[in-house]
Amino acid sequence: MVDEEYVESVLDVVETIPPGSVMTYGDVAEAVGRVLRRGGPRQVGTVLRETGGAVPWWRVVNAQGSPPAHHLSRALGLLREEGCPLTPDGSKVHLRSARVPVDVPGV
DNA sequence: AAGGTGACTCAGG
DNA sequence: GCCTGAGCCACCT
Numbered sequence: 090m091v092d093e094e095y096v097e098s099v100l101d102v103v104e105t106i107p108p109g110s111v112m113t114y115g116d117v118a119e120a121v122g123r124v125l126r127r128g129g130p131r132q133v134g135t136v137l138r139e140t141g142g143a144v145p146w147w148r149v150v151n152a153q154g155s156p157p158a159h160h161l162s163r164a165l166g167l168l169r170e171e172g173c174p175l176t177p178d179g180s181k182v183h184l185r186s187a188r189v190p191v192d193v194p195g196v
Numbered sequence: 197a198a199g200g201t202g203a204c205t206c207a208g209g
Numbered sequence: 210g211c212c213t214g215a216g217c218c219a220c221c222t
Contacts, residue, residue, distance in 0.1 A: 113204090113205090114203075114204055114205085115204075115205065118204085129204075129205090130203095130204035130205060131202065131203090131204050131205095132204095133203085133204080134202070134203040134204060135202070135203075136203090137203055138202085138203050141203075146203080149203080151203080151204060151205080152204075152205055152206080153205095156203085157203035158203075159203060160203080
């Protein structure tokens, strides 16, 4: 139950990310942890790995601004299509402008 | 119970 | 900017 709630919250937050913007795992973890006092960046990653097919997981990047190494090319392609600000080399996301404020569904 | 693993993060060199 | 080491949380063997 609880883990379902956690997963639900994570997916909800990820779905909340507007096109052309991204959120870091830490931010998502904070957004979720704001209500459910647990979980961390790693748990967010695990959840997305399991259920990522149902949400725009490519809008979730790590603190370095790089999408998961497992789908780097795919994520970058999708982000580029969405008009997400990438670095000049196009290998990472320009967090400075792409990162969006934490948005929690329950608040 | 103990140790290893991973879609992570931060600090230091 | 890049690589290392330590910290972190939940899960699996």
